[in-house]
Amino acid sequence: MCGIIGRVGTGDAIDTLLTGLENLEYRGYDSAGVAVQNGAGIKVQKRSGKVSELKNKIDASVLEGQVGIGHTRWSTHGPPTDANAHPHTDSTTDVAVVHNGIIENYIELKEQLAAAGHEFTSDTDTEVIPHLVQHYLDQGWDSERAFRTAIDELQGSYAVAVMISGEHVIYAARRGSPLVIGMEDNEFFLASDIPAFLEETNDVIYLEDGDVVVLEPEGYRITDLEGTPVSRETDTVDWDPEDAGKGEYDHYMRKEIHSQPTSLANTIEGRVADGEVDLEEFPAGAFADVDAVQFVACGTSYHAAMYGEWLLREANVRTAVHRASEYDSSVGPIDEHTLVVAVTQSGETADTLAAVREAKARGARTVAVTNVVGSTAAREADDALYIRAGPEIGVAATKTFSSQSVTLALLTQRIAADIPDAAPIDDLDAMLESLSDLPDQVESVVETSRAGELAERYLESRAFFFIGRGLGHAVALEGALKFKEITYEHAEGFTAGELKHGPLALVTEETPVFSVFTGGGDEAVQTNATEAQSRGAPIVTVAPDDHQAVGTGDAHLSIPDTHPVWAGLLANVQLQLLSYHAANELGRPIDKPRNLAKSVTVE
Known part of the structure; x- marks a missing residue:
């Protein structure tokens, strides 16, 4: 560090x-x-x-x-x-x-x-x-x-x-x-x-x-x-020195949120062709001998790994996601037919590297999904897949989460295409077609967001809850992590159904609940949001303008209509902006939050 x-x-x-x-x-x-x-x-x-x-x-x-x-x-x-x-x-x-x-x-x-x-x-x-x-x-x-x-x-x-x-x-x-x-x-x-x-x-x-x-x-x-x-x-x-500066922005984090259209375009470039995923690192058949996949990661990268795990599970692939710091005690049986995907922005995260070494020692095949060419993870894993996000300076990861999630989504479909009895997502054509619009849609969110107004409205709240289902759960966790990282305020993310199994006891009129709607499991998210609302909590819906939940919430953060796989990433940009504006209003050192570091290189 x-x-x-x-x-x-x-x-x-x-x-x-x-x-x-x-x-x-x-x-x-x-x-x-x-x-x-x-x-x-x-x-x-x-x-x-x-x-x-x-x-x-x-x-x-x-x-x-x-x-x-x-x-x-x-x-x-x-x-x-x-x-x-x-x-x-x-x-x-x-x-x-x-x-x-x-x-x-x-x-x-x-x-x-x-x-x-x-x-x-x-x-x-x-x-x-x-x-x-x-x-x-x-x-x-x-x-x-x-x-x-x-x-x-x-x-x-x-x-x-x-x-x-x-x-x-x-x-x-x-x-x-x-x-x-x-x-x-x-x-x-x-x-x-x-x-x-x-x-x-x-x-x-x-x-x-x-x-x-x-x-x-x-x-x-x-x-x-x-x-x-x-x-x-x-x-x-291939990083430009200007990429490592703040430019016109007051903070690196703000710049990196705004640079996501460019970083995502770089992530996607050349990886989709004729309605199929095309990863030059992994041609057809590259994963034919894989019968189980494990993801290992920490922090924000763990939430991106949850994206990959959910998509593989939907594709009928035996899969699990592990916090890298707990991998040696939670891994279970693995062998040469196990693929371990290590997700690490820097490629130097000590816990994740330890997990890679543990997996290799047990005979598993390893892939590093990382941002840094030549990093330790890229060298030590059997293969590397780069997210191409460019340098990220702010401690709170923003653009790298988006690029990691997209990279993992593409990787999961490439894996599923090779494994017997597995299958890529049913509407892969629609998913990949929508992906081409994602950079422009992110730019639209950044340019039109009302997150600053909501941050000011709820600034005096005692706690902030984030809920979602499926891919929205990963986004809820990430939204809460960003908020607590840079505002120092109490924030928690939950799968929507868990609210009533304990956290609902903490809900008051001073606990805004940010509800992420991705087009998958939305009915349950709305039901649980309504339950919190009945206890006095203000509900902020993060959803397209025409979503049925918008009319029942107390406030709204808008995202463009898109494929359910990508909706969560648009919602995540709104939550990044919410965290940024709240921290800015509170006068926090946004790029250098206390007690935290960008690259955690000690276990």
């Missing part, structure tokens, strides 16, 4: 480092810092709080150098204080380190180093790394050997970048946490995520677990831990 940026080249590195940290703010953090050197020594500046506060503290006349590393920290060991902020150094400030992940054996290492005379000044697990490197330097070992030996002693997960005084070099390694190299002419970058340096280059190399890299002004070397050279391909990401 923390962010790393590193740079080796000519000219001063500090501006690049600070820009990189600003570009990584979306990952969630509570402190920030940088370390630079020009050959005469390492200078460090760090503090708790925002990157903007760090920038104000920096004296450019003192803090300058051609090589540097920076970090945004999400607290795991020790509170967010200046002392606990990264970079961390050894006692002599000859070694500076930034680190993502968790060092599981840090207490043992710290005790050993303290016994040898090393003094520690923070509560973090990270601080053992510079002291460990210095321990081996003090024995007369060269820098690279000292670094490799120190890394070899670490247990746990890490992405580590290290500078050593007097050297124009960054040493780095990864295991379990993402790390990527960027290249542009005579400059080389290192980061935990591409947006950190996207303004500088889109030529990247994704490091893999066990990789060790040495970045120098003349180039880079990648080896394994023993020093054996390894080859990693260079990829060119």
Whole structure:
């Protein structure tokens, strides 16, 4: 969840480092810092709080150098204080380190180093790394050997970048946490995520677990831990640097809601032909040996996975959806005829990666549905299917949920076409024809939405309930998640029929109920909404203008008429806007909600 940026080249590195940290703010953090050197020594500046506060503290006349590393920290060991902020150094400030992940054996290492005379000044697990490197330097070992030996002693997960005084070099390694190299002419970058340096280059190399890299002004070397050279391909990401900025919008989330027509068009392009699903990654027969499908995901991706699970179940395919964090205890029997579909926007979600590894260990075939080419999930799964949504910066996922859901809907129909005794949806032609209209319909929702008015009307409510059935249930859960994520108000999503099995006790005139109508199971949704309304709850119908429920509700969020598979995604856009406007009225930090991070890379 923390962010790393590193740079080796000519000219001063500090501006690049600070820009990189600003570009990584979306990952969630509570402190920030940088370390630079020009050959005469390492200078460090760090503090708790925002990157903007760090920038104000920096004296450019003192803090300058051609090589540097920076970090945004999400607290795991020790509170967010200046002392606990990264970079961390050894006692002599000859070694500076930034680190993502968790060092599981840090207490043992710290005790050993303290016994040898090393003094520690923070509560973090990270601080053992510079002291460990210095321990081996003090024995007369060269820098690279000292670094490799120190890394070899670490247990746990890490992405580590290290500078050593007097050297124009960054040493780095990864295991379990993402790390990527960027290249542009005579400059080389290192980061935990591409947006950190996207303004500088889109030529990247994704490091893999066990990789060790040495970045120098003349180039880079990648080896394994023993020093054996390894080859990693260079990829060119097709993300535009402008996609990673806010542009004319006040918040990334607002921009990303409004960009859904474009991201959906990219998701759909080339994947429907002659009334059939056409996925070049999976030609006809690709799933002929599959007899069961499991989806694994977390958070918003889990709600998208529910879309896939529902559609496969309707196609008579044995299927289940699992929260990735519970997969190892809930999976049940699987074998080589089981397909496990991992849904992860970043491709780096730790719980989802653990589920993929568990599935592969049990012999299952795996597919990653992700947004990031070359991500760990894409590399480790047997196959990858990309959602093509472009970079998403806001912590609260919006456009990626839409693109994930569409991608999974197409994938499920491709799977169902191959499995004996299964069948794609009855009106596949109509479903796919309606899909071509989805981007324009989303744009219509964004341009005409009255969600801002309703957010203001119900702002003083004590709780917010969201209900739906079938695909609408996934949307209700997602709507509630968005609302609680960025407003900090109490919100819950339910399948409509569950209201009367407990939650109805909480319903009052201060509990608006947002009812999602998708064209499937709508009668039950209306019945349960009416039951809540009879207890005083205001009912907001999320449905087409001509839907019968509109006249019985207290307010209405309109969606265009479309196929029932896509109606929920249009309803979801209205609920995204509702959450956004409510959070904005409340003055919440919309793009950086408290306690949350974009990429959850620790279990």
